Amino acid sequence: MVIALWLMLPAYIPSPCAALFGGGRPIDGGRTMADGNRILGDGKTIRGFVAGSLCGIILGMMLFWMGDIQVFGINLPSFGDSVFSAFLVTASLAVGSLFGDMAMSFVKRRIGKKRGAPLPGVDQLDFVAGAWLITIITSPAWFFSNFTSSVALAVIIITPLLHITTNIIGYLLGVKKEPW
Incomplete structure (x- = not known):
């Protein structure tokens, strides 16, 4: 479980950072598709995508530069064997997590779900x-x-x-409109 958490940190951090630092112009530019629904919606913004991606990459690179780490007697794996490979891995985890979330937003708009509407199970694993x-x-x-x-x-x-x-914490802090 410790290794799982460690490896996923660069993918876990982008979404809350996108919510925290996001806002502004939506990635879809407000456009709709033939079904009359937005492509992604107002919750997916350029600033959020960039900020979330950068937070995940920076965290991943910090973990890489920390070198060999042991937690509870468990040797934690490295994110690469060079700066370039670590950057590629952490960028893939961070950016990929946000693309997964955006892909599910696209699907949710196609099936008529509004922004923030829950889709249990899927909402929790789309970014993974x-x-x-x-x-x-x-x-x-x-x-x-x-x-x-x-x-x-x-x-x-x-x-x-x-x-x-984390969604409940974000809701209580006023960063998220829904607690899911």
């Missing part, structure tokens, strides 16, 4: 799917050597719990 997909494309050897089946299963189990907890 995006982060993993982009990282598999850019750094397959790193991904498969670190996200073993037990680590991947731990991510799938703990992520919904973390997601719900």
Whole structure:
């Protein structure tokens, strides 16, 4: 579980940072599709995407530069064997997580769900799917050597719990309009 949390930190941090630092011009520019619904909606902004991505990348690079770390006697894996590979991995996790979230926003608009409407299970794992997909494309050897089946299963189990907890905190702080 510790390794799962460690490896996902660059993917976990972009969404709350996008909510915290976002706002402004929506990525879809306010455009709608033929179905009359917005492409993504006002919740996906350029500033949020950039800020969230940068926060995830910066955190990932800080974790890389910390070097060999042990927590509870567990050696935590590195995000790469060079600055370039670590940047590629952390950028893939961070940007991929936001793309996964945006992809699900697109799907939710197509099925008639309004901004903030819950889609249990999917809302909690869409960003994981995006982060993993982009990282598999850019750094397959790193991904498969670190996200073993037990680590991947731990991510799938703990992520919904973390997601719900952080959303409630964001709601209480006034950063989010809904507690889910």
